Amino acid sequence: MTNVDEPQGDPSWADTYYEVWCPYEARILYNLGAFETPEDADEAAAVHNGQFTPPHDAVGTLRVPPLDGLLEQLTGDQLETLQNAALLVIGAREEAATLLSRAGVADSSDGFFGSPCHRCVCPQYQGRDETVCERISCRHSAAQHAY
Structure with missing residues (x-):
């Protein structure tokens, strides 16, 4: 029986992290890196957006490993x-x-x-x-x- 108090990690999901997507550039901004929390990704997106006039609409997104x-x-x-x-x-x-x-x-x-x-x-x-x-x-x- 599985102990629900212990994490049941699935190695195929080990590559899950947050990244920044910029619709203006129509791409993931890999140069900004990967983030552990959505807040960190959103903060990086805000910094990116502020570098442009008019500002870009980049957002933090969850990166899910390929199916x-x-x-x-x-x-x-x-x-x-x-x-x-x-x-x-x-x-x-x-x-x-x-x-x-x-x-x-x-x-x-x-x-x-x-x-x-x-x-x-x-x-x-x-x-x-x-x-x-x-x-x-x-x-x-x-x-x-x-x-």
């Missing part, structure tokens, strides 16, 4: 199940955004419940029952958007 290593270990049936689950997650996010928009709580286009691709800069998954995103510049799986 590819996990996908390689799955069987065909497991990959299909993951894909179906990812489509459910994306659909639920879209439905939640629509409900909030109708209630006047949030604009659904603001990405509040969006599913950005964790492999490229595609802003949101397109394609309901497709195995890959329909965006020509993306073409990644729903799982790569939803995990």
Whole structure:
């Protein structure tokens, strides 16, 4: 039995850290380094933003390790199940955004419940029952958007 009082580290998640994304430059600012806390990443983003007129809109983001290593270990049936689950997650996010928009709580286009691709800069998954995103510049799986 697992002792819940002890951390159950997963080595595949050991590469998780915070970094700075600048939409103006459309890239991660690797020259700023990696950060242990979101506050440190946000502080570095604020310093970066202040160096430009008009200021950039860089923000601290969580860097999640690639899903590819996990996908390689799955069987065909497991990959299909993951894909179906990812489509459910994306659909639920879209439905939640629509409900909030109708209630006047949030604009659904603001990405509040969006599913950005964790492999490229595609802003949101397109394609309901497709195995890959329909965006020509993306073409990644729903799982790569939803995990």
